[in-house]
Amino acid sequence: MAVLIELEDLTVRRGRKEVLTGWDLKVNNGEVVVLIGENGCGKSTVIEAAAGLLNLEKGSSTIQNQIIRDHQGRRGRASFGLCLQDDCVMGDELVGERLTDVAQVEFDVKSLLAEWNLDHRINDKIAFLSGGQRRKIAVLSGILPAMISEEPVAILLDEPDSGLDDLSVDKLVENLLNLAAGGHGILIASHNEKISAVANRIITFPFFEEKQSPQVGNFTKIETTTASKKNVGSRLNIRTMSGLANNGIAGLLVLGSLLAFINPKQLDSEMLFAFILAPALAAGLNGDPVFKLLQENRAHAWWYARMAAPPNAFFHVFLGCGALTILSSAIAGYWDLKVILSGAFLGAFTAIIVAALSHATLRLARPNAVMLRLLTPILILPWAILVSRLS
Amino acid sequence: MKRLGEALTLAGMAGAGLTLWLGLTWAPSVAIEAFESPDAQRIFYWHVPSAWAAMLSFLFLFIGSTMWFFKRQQWAWRLHVASSEAGLATGLMCVLSGTIWGAAEWGIPWDWTDVRLNTFAMLTLLSLFLVLGRRSQPDGIETRDTFSTFGMYGFLLVPITYFATRIWQIRHPGPVVGTSEGSLNSDMGLVLLAGAISFTILIVGHIISGMRLADLELRLEDLASKYEEVI
């Protein structure tokens, strides 16, 4: 028996309350552990803390022998399955594509979707699904890493049955039994009796444990072919044209506004470079075009649990700012590769800083109420310094 | 604690008032050839002490943010709250007096290429962000950790601001105190010292009062929750 999920001396605060104090839990391979308790008792906190999404006051979370997070701030990543209470899917992702991104390998997505009555929606945007259908995608995103692996994989599920119809709950339960039979370890927070019935251990909050012996399932790994690591951020940016709509328009507006009052051909060297680089600065100040998309359904949380840097389109911002600088250079009649590259780098650098500031406020209860733009004037400084260096 | 904070604040204000009076009536006039606007030069006696007070506030902000983030000290969070407000007030005073003096002396109130001006304004904006941001959020660990992080990282700007005029002499003049290049008349130095001491006392008094205010706000929240449970 190997320990797949280990929570040691977990102490977590949320808001002004200490929700978990010195909590210990181990989930072995082949086990299904269900957490039950009244609303607000801390079930979701256990799942999110285990996934490394919450700061720990004390203790640590280890998954598949990898420290995911500890109270000293150490962080690591492992390939585990995760389904949070929020669906954590972006509306512009396609159903089939989402599952391939989760698996990071090519496999028979259509057959899997057929089992969940979603095969006909394989090429649809997730935004066009009903709430229940979206929830199925979220659940599949949680259990898929185990379904394609022969090695034991940890799975964390928070209220996976919420929003699912009875047939889908039965399907989920069947999958849980089969995955446990395949040696995977599953930790679930749920009120559902059907899910509790397949648990090896039921933990009632704060910590009352009862063991049971559910029926044994039958695991068949889904066959996979080639690795498939796509750039999710770039794909979404191209599909939604978010970069053009936000960053691009900002740059073009600034260029247009300046042209209304300035004849760039009559500018002296310092003003000329300021004119040429201004659109790139404006474009960069809009940050990462994918950031807004990640805020849908709390998608950023799922991606943060999976990777250090969530999907982004900084390279597109770099290219776009380069294009804006080429345009402003053409209008000004001044060609210099150094200036064009400066514009591209300035825009990308600015976008990265703005994105980093935005991500830093995601833990807040009301991240949109914070006036983040107050911190962006500092970004005028690199532009000003660049202009004076070039001239 | 209440009395100490208020006493120091009042003492600091009295000292600042004395500095103002000395700056206007006793401090020597500067040479007409050395300054575009010799009269406006007297803003110096408040501008520099307010900058010094702002730097102190940002230092306390860093200490409070760090001690809260790493050690979860309750006093540290109150220090963060009080010093962010102090940093905002003194930062605005310094920027306000500086822009007026800049308009008089340089002919322009601001220079976007000057490192000191911009990093100092940035620190002031950071304080504004912290004060407004904290008021928009419920108190809790997420709010405190997020804003403490900004308080810690923002402190990186302080040494840049301090050394900016030593490394880059763009527009803001270099140091005049404690350096061989600076030229400060002894009487001017005396008034400046009076201003620095007054503003130090003032800012410490304000921060103590501010910490007490933060404590009162937290106590009020706790009592309000208790009251809701009882009714």
Place this chain on the structure above:
Amino acid sequence: MSGQIYLATAYLGMISALAIWTWTVLTRSHSLESRIEALEKSLGNGEE
């Protein structure tokens, strides 16, 4: 504008800023104290 006008503007601005700031801290402190006193009284009566 003469140097003296700039000087006067700066001094008035600084004095006003300092005065307003000090005044808000003091009044907030008094307001909070009275609200806390009122709540403590109510809680004290409630427990009786």
